[in-house]
Amino acid sequence: MEPAIVGARLASSIVSPLIRKLFLNGGPGAELVDRPVRVSRLVSFRGERRTLSDKEMHRIAEELVARAVQATGQEQLPRHEVRAVTNAVTSSLRVMGTLDMDDVQAVHLGHMGLARHLKSMSPTAVLGLSTDAIELYTSVMNTACLHILNFFTQRSAFVPRTLVEQSRSLEELARKIDSLITRAPSPADGPFEKRYSHYITDKYGKLSIFGLDLSQGPENWLLDVAYLSLDAVGDATGALPTRLSADQVLAAHNRVLLRGVAGSGKTTLVQWLAVSTTRPNQLDLFGLVPFVLPLRTLTRGGAKLPAPDEFLSAVDCPIAALQPAGWFDRVLRAGRGLILIDGIDEIPEDDRNDARRWLQELISTYPGNRWLVTSRPSAVREHWLSGDDFVEADLAPMSRDNIADFVVRWHQAAGISDQYAHELLRAVRVKQDLGRLATNPLMCGLICALHQDRHGYLPEGRKEIYDAALSMLLFRRDRERGVYKPGSIRIGEAHHIQLIQKLAYWMIRNGRSEMDRADAVNLLAQALPTMPTVAEQGTAEEIYRHLLIRSGLLREPSVQSMDFIHRTFQDYLGAKAAVEGLDFDFLIANAHLDQWEDVIRMAVAHSRLTERTRLLTGIIRRDDVTAHGMNRLHLLAAACLEHATELDPAVRTEVQQRASALIPPRTADQARALIEVGPVVLDLLPHPPEAPQMEKWSSGERGIDERPDEEKTAEQRVADEAYFTVFAATRIATDAAIDVLARYRGYHDLRVRNELVRAWSRFDTNIYGHEIIAHLGQERLYFPVSNPAELQAISSFGGRDWIKITGDFTAVEFLNHCRQAQITHLWLTTDIGNSWNWLREFPNLRSLTIETSLPHLDMAPLALVPPLRTITLPRGVVVSGMDSLPSYMEVIRMRHDAE
Structure with missing residues (x-):
């Protein structure tokens, strides 16, 4: 029988009184509109105001089932099945005691939707029921929910509450419309921006995934399908969250320098952000105008960095000449620009200061836009752009x-x-x-x-x-x-590699990431006479076209230029050419330049025993560089050891000794240099200092001390060494790092403990949890949970007082797996639930920190969390409902160095 018919057959005079018993009676004016109440607070069978016992609730379910049996003609159902249905209905109705929604939201679901929601939250209720029993259970639930919603609509607070919800929704909609209006182009610019938006989608909406063209799969993925959301780790200033999705970095700050190793996904992220401006999304970028500026392209052939009116033409945008006069100025003055500068590391080191001055002039002229600059970690020093209000983040492995x-x-x-x-x-x-x-x-x-x-x-x-x-x-x-x-044309593998590596080495020697097409053809023409079997098959132009089309390694970013599909292949083949040409002195002379780091590593891999000895000893014994440059050389040599399959033991020992003199690291730059070396450095990292020294910095509130080493006390230097050692090891995210980090789990310095807990999601949840998290001192330390497995692990360790939610949970999931009574400090980096009502479940919650991308927060519901004393909010968010908070609750703004 249809649920609607069942509902009609079950008279309201019978069902309504039963349903009302499930809820508390509120007097006139109860639950005023500025105090929204969750459904779970209305029920009468849980909480401090409980008036309905479990036995009475079971009787209500029993009566509902009995009436439904009569109405549906299912009297033939065995008694044990009827009892089972009664138990199932009782279980599902009891779920209302944990619902994270209010009455208005429940009514919006409709009675069928509410029934489905209750059933989904009690999936075990129907286990073992027959088909007929499940049909009866469904009928009872649908009917009960119909009367539950009818009860809600008759409450005195429902109509005014509905009006308030509508007003808030309209207010939020108006804010969003205002935001979009500020991003809307002028009438003269609209048609061009629409066309430019299509260009951005077409150019950057696809991604080449290496290896797919080797099978029957497509050569390109749609970016929506291919994009893999990686994490970024905020810098030590605290201006960014300690860990966040990489595509959210511009939601947290308008100016970001993002570092990542070769192949880590920096350029893919740039594509994703550019395409995100063309459609509504959660990144708050829709309506902005993206300018994708790969520096390797901008500086092609020694070109001068472009002015804003040349941005499109400099990257060979085919519609650049169609931009309306003054369009770029109108966009950037209105703060509608998203400037994505990709690859600071791909221009020569001597040119980077010029690039920084170019960037500074752009920012001073058009300050109100969003800016992202990407680089390899070693290409620019720590805080390279901090004077221009840039924050720094690292792409995590x-x-x-x-x-x-x-x-x-x-x-x-x-x-x-x-x-x-x-x-x-x-x-x-x-x-x-x-x-x-x-x-x-x-x-x-x-x-x-x-x-x-x-x-x-x-x-x-x-x-x-x-x-x-x-x-x-x-x-x-x-x-x-x-x-x-x-x-x-048929070219053997050896000749194929020799030709392409000549192109690679020319680009490396000349500090280029792109090569003029004409230069590439000329270089091949010089090489062909030494390869007669290749030369006889075609001209240099024809051989070039063959390499471009068939190799899978080369591409033409424009009709006049050529580059490699990835810089890694350029460095690998260039190193091979250098070794075959016995160009070791040239390699040694350039080893201090960051652009040559991967070339040197691969050169060691390509070399024979005596060649490795010559190369490595030449690098570590150079005396014509600064102290900083020498440190880099010694660490680079250590990084090369993993590629040295055969090496004189004396040379290996000398390399290790020189590197160990730089350990432990004392600055962020030194720590990053160790990270670049990779897992081989883990064996060199030291044990922590003895416990008496540890205690002196147990508070750990001072942040990063950037004074010179000689101005610090011995205890301060020891604390810095421990912090930067852990900083390096947590970013070398292999299982071997866990053994190193476990040595520091008893260290008291808050910065060290913060680094250890932040790294949890990079390692195996259980292994890292048992080896590190379970042993950390809890004082003033937020324990982050990014997934249910970590939350369950925290509970298995006995729970923690300070919890930071860094992943996507529903409020119900969090409540079901955490130890509610234990939590005193809660930090939210994601939006959980539709209201703040779920926070009432924490009887000892004293401090709440909220990181949100929402422009507006209503504080009024937090008045119903009596133990709460301090609410910390991001800078810039608009707050309402403050007057509803009791006087003992303090609302403060987040410090830039908040931990």
Whole structure:
């Protein structure tokens, strides 16, 4: 029988009195509109004002079921099934005691929607019921919810509350419309911006995922499908949250310098942010005008950095000449610009100060826009742009979940069996060397492609993986696909690599990330006479076209230029050319430049025993650089050891000794240099100081002390060393780092403990939790939880007083898994639930910190959280309802260095 018919057959005179017993009676004026009350606070069967016992509630359910049995003609249902239905109805109705919604929201759901919601929150209620019993249970729930909503609408507070909710919704809508109006172009600019928006979507809305063109999958993914949201780690100033999704960095601050290693996804993030301006989204970028400015393109051929009116033409935008006169000025003066400057590291080191001055002039002229600058970690020093109000963040290595997500999606897009994906994930977990490599999207794509191409066999080291990838790209792909036809150009693998590495080395020697097409053809013309079997197949122009189309390594960002699909391949092949040319003195002379770091590492990998000795000793014994440059050289040499499969023990020892003199790190720059070295440095990191020294900095409130080392006390220097050691180790996110970090779990300095808890999500939840989190001192320390597994782990450790929610939870999930009575300090970085009412479940909550991207917060509901004393909010957020808070509640604004 249809639920509506059942509802009609169950008379209101019978059902309504039963339903009313489930709720408290409110007198006139109860639950005034400025004090919204959650459904769970209206029920009469839980809480301090409880008037309905469990036995009485069961009787109500029993009566509802009995009436429904008569109404539906299901008297033949066995008694034990009727009793089971009664228990199921009781269980589902009891869920109302945990509902995180108010009466207006419940009415908006409708009675069927409310019934489905209650049933979904009590999935075990119907276990073991027959089909007929489930039908009866459903009928009773639908009917009960119909009368529950009728009861809500008859409450005295419902109509005024509805009007208030409508007013708030309209107010929020008006704010959003006002925001969009400020971003709307002038009538003269509208048509061009619409066309420009389509251009941005077409150009940046696709992403090449390495290796997909080796299978039957598409050569490009739609960005919406391919984009993998990685995390960014805020800098020590606290101006950014300690850890947030990388695409949220501009929601937290208008000017950000984002660092990331090669292949970590910096350029992909730039694409994502640009495309996000073309459609409504959660990033609050819709309606802004993006200017994507890759510095490698802007400085092509030694070109001068462009003025704003040249932004589009400088990146070869085909509609640049159509922009209305003065358009760029109107956009930037209105603060509607999103300026994405990609790759500070891809211009010569001597030119970076010029680039900074160019950026400073832009900002001083058009300050009200949003700015993102990307770079490799070692390319610019710490706080390089802090004087211009930039905050800094680092792209974190891919977590285990990121890697698993990437691998599964890669195989799905390539149309490959899930079995390959699962086998690869097992290999990454079991083989430590492989797991160390799969920490960024580029290497993950390489590993996926090779695993599929070689039917499950994978090389061990980085050099071997690059060698196999080149073989796959340059030779095996065309041969196995039968691409060659009679009369077509056929170049052997060795000659193919030799030609391309000449292009790579020319670009490295000349400090370029792009090469003029004409220069590339001329360089090939010089090389062809030494390769007669290649030269006889075509002209230099024809050979160039063949390499461009068939190699999979080269591309043309414009009709006049050429570059590599990724800088990593340029460095790898350039290093090979340098070693084959015995150009070791030139390598040594440039080793102090950050653009040469990967070239040097790969040169060591390509070298033979005597060549490695010459290269490494030449690097560590240079005396013509500054002290800072010498430190970089010694750490670079240490980083090369993992690629030195064969090396004189005396040379290895000398390299390690020189590097160990720089450990422990005492500054952020030194820590970053260690991070660049990679996992090999973990063996060099020291144990913490003895306990008496630790106690002297137990408060840890002073933040980063940027005074010179000689101005600090011995205790201060020791504390800094411990902090920066942990800072480095947590960012070398391999399982081996856990052993190092475990040495510091008893350290009292708050900065050290903060770094340790922030790193939890980068490692295995259970292993890191048991080895590190469970042992940390709790004083003044927020324990972050980014997923239910971490929340459950915290509870298994006995709970914690200070909790920071950094992941996506529902209020019900959080309440079900945390120890409510224990929590005294709560920090929210995500929006949970539709109201603040769920906070009433914490009887000892004294402090609440809220990080939100919402422009407006209503504080009035927090008046109903009596123990609360302090509410900390972000700067800039608009607050209402302050007058509803009791006088003992203090609302303060978040400090920039908040921890």
